[in-house]
Amino acid sequence: MKDLTVQPSIGFELPEVFQGKHLIAGEWVSEGDTFDRISPSHGVVVSRSAKGDEAMTERAIAAARETFDSGAWSRISGKERAAALLKVADLIEANVDRIAVQESLESGKPISQARGEVGGAADLWRYAASLARTTHGDSHNTLGEDMLGVVVKDPIGVVSIITPWNFPFWILSQKLPFALAAGCTVVVKPSEMTPSSTVMMGELLVEAGLPAGVCNIVLGYGQPVGSVMSTHKDVDMVTFTGSTAVGKLITEASAGTLKKVALELGGKNPQVIFPDADLDNATDAVTFGVYFNVGQCCNSSSRIIVHEDIAEDFVARVVALSRKVKFGDPMDPETQVGAIVTAEHNAKIDGYVQKAVQAGARVEIGGATLAVDGLGEQFYQPTVVSGVTADMAIAREEVFGPVLTVLTFRTLDEAIALTNDSDYGLSAGVWSDDIHTCLEFARRADAGTVWTNTWMDGYPELAFGGMKQSGQGREIGRYGFEEFLEVKSLVMRVGRDSRAPWVNSGD
Structure with missing residues (x-):
């Protein structure tokens, strides 16, 4: 070990213990038990978070469902959604240091890499904003003189977003802005080991003026929070990043409602x-x-x-x-x-x-x-x-x-x-x-x-995801955006009905 380059403690002055709360229907909620996160590098408590239970998770899902069905976000223009996402991107860049310090303390990653992760995430939000304005379907004008076919892309609905501890802010930003750009409403559960940067994201969303209930956050553990988010009938899709073993459990748990599941799992690259x-x-x-x-x-x-x-x-x-x-x-x-x-x-x-x-x-x-x-x-x-x-x-x-x-x-x-x-x-x-x-x-x-001839270069325009047991579906890029959309065909008669009647109503 004497040949290694080891950086001893610099005596960093730790901030106050971060107090994390749930975000439900636009309100910050802290009820019942809490859980602590001890910094892996400094060995002291650096965050204390509200501990979600089944009832709290159901409240969050109900808020997301009600908001989606109301059309307050799902049916507004792409221009309006894009404007909100761009505000979030600006707020991320204005809060890089605060978020990065907390993430570094909770995860153990170097502060320089945490700053790069948080600051770089703003570009994902700006790219997602561009997709909110440019998404489109298809038209078919060759079906006959009295028929028109249109294929539209609608938001899939309520999305459960479950994120890991290793890149809590970045991976949230690979999912959340794209779901929002599509018009979905969401419930987010961060890892219990790195919950605070997700709460900070929630603060930015509120500041940016995102309508209440569009993004809801529940802190806690896989059981029961993640389980309810994966099985609830009012959730239309689950997107998860984490271990292959847990990804398989989520797939099994979601089978009862046949909801869509997108998984970004392990690798041996x-x-x-x-x-x-x-x-x-x-x-x-x-x-x-x-x-x-x-x-x-x-x-x-x-x-x-x-x-x-x-x-x-x-x-x-x-x-x-x-x-x-x-x-x-x-x-x-x-x-x-x-x-x-x-x-x-x-x-x-x-x-x-x-x-x-x-x-x-x-x-x-x-x-x-x-x-x-x-x-x-x-x-x-x-x-x-x-x-x-x-x-x-x-x-x-x-x-x-x-x-x-x-x-x-x-x-x-x-x-x-x-x-x-x-x-x-x-x-x-x-x-x-x-x-x-x-x-x-x-x-x-x-x-x-x-x-x-390179390694780990990535861009918001390029889809990310794996084959085999590394997962299913894609994140970021246009392909990742379309994971949050449903395709609907509209078949419309626009002229006189020239067909012979199926039932002859005459004598």
Whole structure:
């Protein structure tokens, strides 16, 4: 550990404990029990939130249903909806620091990354606003002289939005503005580990003048809040981001009402490195891909597949760069990797590494918890594990931490086979100066996103989502927007009825 770059505590002055409330029909509500969030980096309570129950969740759903049916949001013009979303985007940018500090304290992520997440989310709201004004259907004027067909797109209705702890503000902004742009009303449940930035979002929505009942927030746990949101008959759609295991439970729970379900789940994302690649850029991208957000990222490039001719050299490059990555106090703007979200998850990460070693893998760097002066041991060292075989759990399952596994290949076909030998299909990357190699890989890889000679670049215009057990449906972009719309066909007779009557009414 003496070779690592560790950032000790900077003695950040913590803000007052944030008091989180539910938002129901435009009113802030705090009734009954509460729950605390202890900062993974600082070990003290940083938020105290109202604890929702079944009755509170039903109140929120009823408010969303009543508001949707009233047309106060669902039937106003796209121009009006867009104007409200643009106000929210401006308010997000005016409140970046306040939201980012709270998110960093609750999640353990570096403050610089939290600021980027919150500030960048404003662009998602502005893009969604553009979609609110430009959505359209189709017309069919070739059905005969007395017929006109029109296909319209209506808001799907009441949407339950359930978000995770790793990017609570960003992932909310991948869902909420697009649902609102479509004309839906919503009930939101953030993770109980990072609830506060969602409450802060609610404050911005109220300030922006969003009508009461359009967005309702219920704080609490999956049982009972998430369960009611997934099964209630007045909910038309559930959109969830989180683990594959929970996604399957939501699908099962929602089956009784046949509501629409959109899922963004786990990943075991590879970067494939060919010998002709720009190895300096690839090394930097791999290092970023595995350590960004403490590796607690569905898009983390947690496995690399390296051509055997360059494997030893490439691993050495990644290890050398890993030693320079700044791990430690999340509140230090220089820190690049912060704390693990819970002690239990820290132990789970270490368990994967230790089992791999027992199975014959080698730890090139890291492989243990990391103590940070003044902050404790809820950190994990930057870890690179080589000598991994495709059957090991560390190569197949989502570790969700700063742990990189290394596999090797000889041919393009073998690299693609290793890429696709996974239950997941969220994202993949390829590094090569040969455009033919990149194109063939991109076409054959089972992944919702394929990056070539880059990693984790994203834009509001481009859809995001996975194949196989990485989920169903898409987020952001026009495809993500259309998840919140229902297609309706209008068949209209516009001239005299020239058909012969089906029933002859004469003698």
